[in-house]
Amino acid sequence: MTDNKPIVSVITPSFNCENSISSTIESVINQSFTDWEMIIVDDCSTDGSVGVIENYIEKDSRIRLIKRLWNAGPAIARNVAIENAQGRYIAFLDSDDQWFENKLEKQISFMQDNNIELSYTAYNKYDFRGNHLGVYKPKLKVNYSDMLKSNRIGCLTAIYDSEKLGKVYMPNISKRQDLGLWLRILKMVPFAYGMDDILANYLAVQPNSVSSNKITAAKYQWRLYREVEKLPFKLSAKNFLSYAYLGYKKSK
Template identity: 40%
Template sequence: MQPLVSIVTPMYNNANVIIETITSVINQTYSNWELLLIDDASSDETIAILKPFKESDSRIKLFQHNQNKGAAEARNLGTKMATGNYIAFLDADDLWKENKLELQVSQLINNITDVSFGTYEWIDSKSKPLNIRVEALKQLTYNKLLKANYVGNLTGIYNCKKLGKIYTKDLKKRQDWLLWLEALKRSDKPAISIQETIAYYRITEGSLSSNKTNLIKHNFNVYYKGLGYSYIKSSLYLVQFLFEHLLIKKRLIKSIV
């Protein structure tokens, strides 16, 4: 029996893209999955659009918040309801390549790693390629991840039977970074990547914010509020983060010729 993969997808007013996202899961070459759709009190047509998918495929499950609670709480609810051996994340506006799960489950089954991630590409609001690839490091240790977030959340998957379920703190931004830090902290192995493209990240207005104040504030809070470091220690790590993020991590973002 193939291990079950639980896929957690938070949604909030994603009626314009959710069909394509769900279809990218249905088209996976690896078929033993459950898709946990967590609606965070959408006010558009998202729920109506989901109805035929839910009725025609028992692997698709819908859970709803009565009021908007944010991405962290939505992901945590999905994690709580997950019944799979492995947990993966796919935001409601992103897409997976057809062999994404097949490649990563192979890594996890063979005990190569407890945490898998991979390379992804950018698409625009209409799903057209932007010819930009974000390459994944071949492997990733906790200490390297502590310097900057190298895991594209839409590519990440972890072995929850071994590591346990991981719930993230309710920060406004960067909750996913905290989640992958905790996963590597619990594991006795580095994360291993899939070097080929396995997912597509949708670039929308605000996706690539150049607001330096937010860059500093949200990432400082990962260290200060998320990891509980002192103010001084958090400040020192933030300096290290800015160097890593602006000078080293940027080298992984490449044009596709």
């Protein structure tokens, strides 16, 4: 640690994740890179999530819990965690995903060795029943224009350097807030850089969730272009067509 502050702050929103949060926390505790803090912001869970988290806090002082008084959604929860983060590197991990034990060690070295502000990695995809759906292999270099066409950065793999960028927050929108954050950063730096290494496991949403509804997802994508990025109509339409085409290719 430097000045008693951790090098990495792990940002985890929590909402009714009693059945999955243990695996998420364990994957952080088991990291070969140990100089981290994990900030979990619970967004008014109504199940036993808080109790599970508090049991881990009793065993490991690097884990911190912030309890929100009203439910505001994952963007606000993540931003509260970012605001309270003390680490130089801001890393994201949702409460139903897991990291490989060498994730932080490899990725932080990659960023430091190559002077990178925003990085990401490949990851495994699983459905909600635990069936393996394959591996997402990202492009190894993306810019703002690339990201308008398709979100190529898995939130569970992303890390940004707050010493270089300052603290950058997610837009307060219901969906696509992670893409909104990457776009904000890519207005500040020319590129984000990825690793071929598979360093995380992503649990896909259940079929009846909002994120799995392609029509609903498309509406949020359009709103991101017009309301958050404030792109002109023609440029929004051009990127939306690319988004729809690339999404169709992914599903094949």
